[in-house]
Amino acid sequence: MWYIWDLSILLSALSLVIMLFLIARRVLQERRGRAQIDQRRQLHTALIAFTENRDREALKAVLLAVPAGVAINAGFEFISLLRGEEYDDVLAAFNECGLPALVGSQLEKGNGAERIHAAEMLAALRSENAVASLLSALDRDRSREVRIAAAIALCDLGSLPPLDIALGKVGVVGQRSRRLIELFRRFPPARFEELRDHAARTDAVPFIRAAAIDALARAAGFHFADFFARATGDQSPEVAAAALRALGLTGHAEAPAILASAMANGDWDVRAAAADAAGRLGLAGLAAPLSALMDDEAWTVRYAAANALRSFGQPGERLLRDIAASEVSRSQRTASLILAEGPAA
Structure with missing residues (x-):
């Protein structure tokens, strides 16, 4: 009996000590945080003053x-x-x-x-x-x-x-970091050809090739449009989809034929990228294959096709309304949803 009471008192005392320790730790952390805020304010003040008076010694002292x-x-x-x-x-x-x-x-x-x-x-x-x-x-x-x-x-x-x-x-094995795209986008124009050469290597990791294509499309623009057009036929769906997205940014004389062919690709990512590129380029002549994609088994493809049709303005919207008024189907539900979102931004 006394053993139980002694154990209870010991546990209570231990709990009190732990609680006091946590309180003291919290107080110290708050004081340290306030001190750092004051120090940061002091340094920022000194830096602002330095931009006005160029007193390097005063800044170094702070x-x-x-x-x-x-x-x-x-x-x-x-x-x-x-x-x-x-x-x-x-x-x-x-x-x-x-x-x-x-x-x-x-x-x-x-x-x-x-x-x-x-x-x-x-x-x-x-x-x-x-x-x-x-x-x-x-x-x-x-x-x-x-x-x-x-x-x-x-x-x-x-x-x-x-x-x-x-x-x-x-390290390229299993590489999926999106920061690689950031690295490639930092490349100077003098090294764009190096990126292009790596993106063209069929033995390289598809994700890295796709990242290089994405960076080239955003940084170099139309200069590499012919390369993007060729890359849309790559054996890797990831690379082909990246090339199609790039083509949607740069444009190309053969874009309508390339995108129409890609819309029949067996990979859903390629079909979605082709539909998105058609919308970006405003290729209203591809309304028929886009309408067919409205019944695609992949939701991402259906949504990209509907968005592309909506981007065509009134003709595309009329086509979406016709599909929405048809019998219940995947294309009908997708058209109704995209119309409910309102006009294209």
């Missing part, structure tokens, strides 16, 4: 007075708003205070998110050792996402290795 983490994060946020001489002067002050070395250390020792952020900051700080640190991360970091971030930063600095080498270091 940078050295706040914790390194606050200086790195708040400073990086601020310099993203600057351009020209102000940007260069603030970077010079950061370099003199040793911030790039701290960011480089974070790239090596931080957690995954911190290492990705450090790679982005090194590209912005443009210090002497930035390229070496980023190349080391690209070569050795255990996280694929960090390696992609390092590749993006190197691309921004104009120091990305040849694409095949960079992709080999990032």
Whole structure:
């Protein structure tokens, strides 16, 4: 009996101690958070004053007075708003205070998110050792996402290795990261041909080829329209669909015939991309195959076809109304739904 009472008292005391510990921890966290907010405000004030008076010594005094983490994060946020001489002067002050070395250390020792952020900051700080640190991360970091971030930063600095080498270091097996598209979109015009060559390789990973096509369509435009037209017949449905979407952005003299053929493809992603491209290009002459796609087994294809018809204006809307007034079917339900959404934006 006494044993039970003693155990109950012990557990109660232990619960009280734990509760007090959690309260104290919460109070300390709130104080630390308020202190960081004050430090960030102090640094932002100093940075704003620096853009007016160019007093580098005063800025360096504030940078050295706040914790390194606050200086790195708040400073990086601020310099993203600057351009020209102000940007260069603030970077010079950061370099003199040793911030790039701290960011480089974070790239090596931080957690995954911190290492990705450090790679982005090194590209912005443009210090002497930035390229070496980023190349080391690209070569050795255990996280694929960090390696992609390092590749993006190197691309921004104009120091990305040849694409095949960079992709080999990032890793292509099972690669599905959407950040690869971001990397490819950062490519300078002088390296667009390198992207095109990789997208044309039938032995490369389809997702990466498709990402390269997407980047070329948005960055290079009509210059690669002939390549996109040829790629629509690729054996990989993922690559063919990407080429069709690209063709919808750039246009091509053979687009009507290419899209009509693609609408009969056995892969639903290809059919949907063809319907979307027809709508983007305003190819009202493809209304008949688009109407046929309204009865497609894949909802994505039906919706893309209906959207394309709606984008044709009044003729397309009349066709949708005729389909919506017909007997109940997949095409009738899709037409009714798209009409209920209202006119095309």
